[in-house]
Amino acid sequence: MKGRDISNMTDKRICIGEITTAHGIRGQVRVRCFGDNPDSLHKYGPLYTSETGTETVTITLQSPNKGAWVARVKTKNGVVDDRNVAETMRGTMLWIDRSALPDIESDDEFYHTDLIGMDVADENGNAIGTVADVQNFGASDLLEIKPTEGGPTFYVPFADDFIQDVDMDARRIVVEMVEGLRGDK
Template identity: 45%
Template sequence: MNDKPNKIFLGQIGAAHGIKGQVRIATHTQDPEAIGSYGPLDTDRPGLTVTLTSVRLQKNVVIAHIKGVSDRNAAEQLNGVSLFVDRHKLPETEDEDDFYHADLIGLEARLESGVVIGKVSAVPNFGAGDLIEIRDPQSGDTYLYPFTKAVVPHVSVADGFLTIVVPLDAEEGEEEPD
């Protein structure tokens, strides 16, 4: 999804809203309306940068005006465009337990015993909550774990690792039929 180095995926433009050029945006920011505070946003369309001039929350999406877009036809042309911001424009986290998902990519994944099981390759969310994807460097296989405090009890971005507690059902494998 984000093949741009040092770019953080903030959201995606959806359908046009109304006839005056507004668009719906599905945001991936903690505060959905914050997407309008980062200034010009890069996109996945070469040469296209957008500036959100007004933003308001409506149910589970943001309704926004984009500078230079004044009618529905122009807004419809932006459907599906992904929005990115440079990592350095994001505020620093205040707590050691707070971090950006992008900061986790590349961290070493260790078991509680200290054994390295791979590196974080992604933090996907398919609708039921965040997952953490660990890639085994020897086999190339990837493993998905729920990204919860129970499964990932310790994250140290500064030290370059996180701890994984493998859930019991993953260790046991499939049950034998009766």
């Protein structure tokens, strides 16, 4: 799987961060980065402010702050230097083109967006559902699974103890279903 072919996914955008709130009185904002490296917020140049639109902003990180970063934002109108303008940016998601991301060179690393929509089966090949989302509430990544037979979604830790195989070509993940994963007892 080294150097995975992502040609079928290059035309979509990937959300890599979010402006969570204004910070201070001089137009700074707090930004949460969804990747491992906050440098991604400015490494790829201007960031789109929507999944399909053309409007962009440039983020300049200044300092870490309570699990996020204090940053300056530059729009087409210049650098944001007013708290009221910064407040209007609250909740703005920050996007890049999928094609801007580097190829993954390791068999055990994945972009979350590439896992979403994959089929999930148990170790016996029985369909369980599809990956609806990938979440991280602080401890580790969790696959949110939408069950094939309906019902509420449930989480499977994205860890070696639970994940037996990730086949990107077949778009299939094999999990070891242990008692309690679906909330059953």
